[in-house]
Amino acid sequence: MLVITTNTELNTFLKTIKKDNNLGLVPTMGALHSGHLSLVKKAIKENDHVIVSIFVNPTQFNNKEDLEKYPQTLDTDIKLLSMASDQIVVYVPSVSEVYKKEVTPKKYNFQGLDLVMEGEFRDDHFNGVGTIVEMLLNLIKPNNAYFGEKDFQQLQIIKKLTEIENIPVNIIGCPIVRESHGLAMSSRNERLPSQIRQEASIIYNTLKAAKEKFGTKSAKVITDWVTKVINDNPNFKIEYIEISDAQTLKPIKRKQKGKKYRAFIAVYTANVRLIDNIALN
Numbered sequence: 001m002l003v004i005t006t007n008t009e010l011n012t013f014l015k016t017i018k019k020d021n022n023l024g025l026v027p028t029m030g031a032l033h034s035g036h037l038s039l040v041k042k043a044i045k046e047n048d049h050v051i052v053s054i055f056v057n058p059t060q061f062n063n064k065e066d067l068e069k070y071p072q073t074l075d076t077d078i079k080l081l082s083m084a085s086d087q088i089v090v091y092v093p094s095v096s097e098v099y100k101k102e103v104t105p106k107k108y109n110f111q112g113l114d115l116v117m118e119g120e121f122r123d124d125h126f127n128g129v130g131t132i133v134e135m136l137l138n139l140i141k142p143n144n145a146y147f148g149e150k151d152f153q154q155l156q157i158i159k160k161l162t163e164i165e166n167i168p169v170n171i172i173g174c175p176i177v178r179e180s181h182g183l184a185m186s187s188r189n190e191r192l193p194s195q196i197r198q199e200a201s202i203i204y205n206t207l208k209a210a211k212e213k214f215g216t217k218s219a220k221v222i223t224d225w226v227t228k229v230i231n232d233n234p235n236f237k238i239e240y241i242e243i244s245d246a247q248t249l250k251p252i253k254r255k256q257k258g259k260k261y262r263a264f265i266a267v268y269t270a271n272v273r274l275i276d277n278i279a280l281n
């Protein structure tokens with residue numbers, strides 16, 4: 001399996017790709033798990049060539065400790081990818097290869113998609129995400145790029161990014177992969193003590209119950225209920241629970257026919273911040 005670290009090597013590889021071949025890109029920050037691998041497997045099915053990038057992007061971390069503690073498991077990642085296919089190309093650039101001089105994000109206008117939820121609680125997070133994804137898309141020029149619904153807000157923002165920056169690529173959303181007890185897989189789960197990791201199924205269980213209530217109860221009643229259930233467990237503290245239009249990400253006012261809604265949640269436990277979401281209709 002080809003592992004490359006510089007843009008020069010990357011360009012050399014890109015030149016070997018035939019014009020009519022499809023190229024798929026899966027951007028990641030490494031510490032790979034089955035959630036990432038589901039994106040990789042879909043990309044392998046749908047493309048002649050697949051590049052997986054592994055880069056812990058400093059400009060999307062608003063919390064220094066979160067960046068410092070972010071798990072880095074490159075050797076295991078490479079093994080996992082080579083088990084999926086030895087044809088995958090892994091692009092692992094350094095911070096200086098990506099940012100050259102200044103490690104700062106570009107400023108975007110994501111037309112409000114970035115002002116709620118993750119954007120509200122994580123300053124500049126989506127400017128950082130936009131900066132790295134735009135750079136990867138422009139450098140690699142994939143036909144298809146794969147992103148998980150685990151980060152549903154990010155997925156919507158990347159679709160917007162390609163629209164406002166005119167980047168010709170299909171952005172493909174992939175369903176959330178969960179641990180057996182329901183917790184959405186995340187590289188950050190590795191930082192949870194095992195008992196908390198089990199108990200964290202409370203997040204998905206509460207979201208599933210919220211979905212059941214969505215047919216008959218108001219958004220306010222549901223979000224109050226979710227907040228109480230999570231906060232009643234002393235190991236968990238809710239940061240936000242929102243029920244929003246899945247397209248605009250604006251908080252729901254009144255349910256409207258034909259619109260899709262989702263519940264979004266962020267929870268702190270054992271000094272780790274976890275996010276999840278669920279389609280409500």
Ligand code: AMP
Nearest residue numbers: 028029030035147148150151176177185
């Ligand atoms: P990350 O390495 O956390 O930046 O994630 C890289 C990509 O994998 C993003 O598009 C994520 O949304 C996606 N991803 C992470 N966890 C999951 C999961 N549990 N299920 C599906 N996709 C995921």
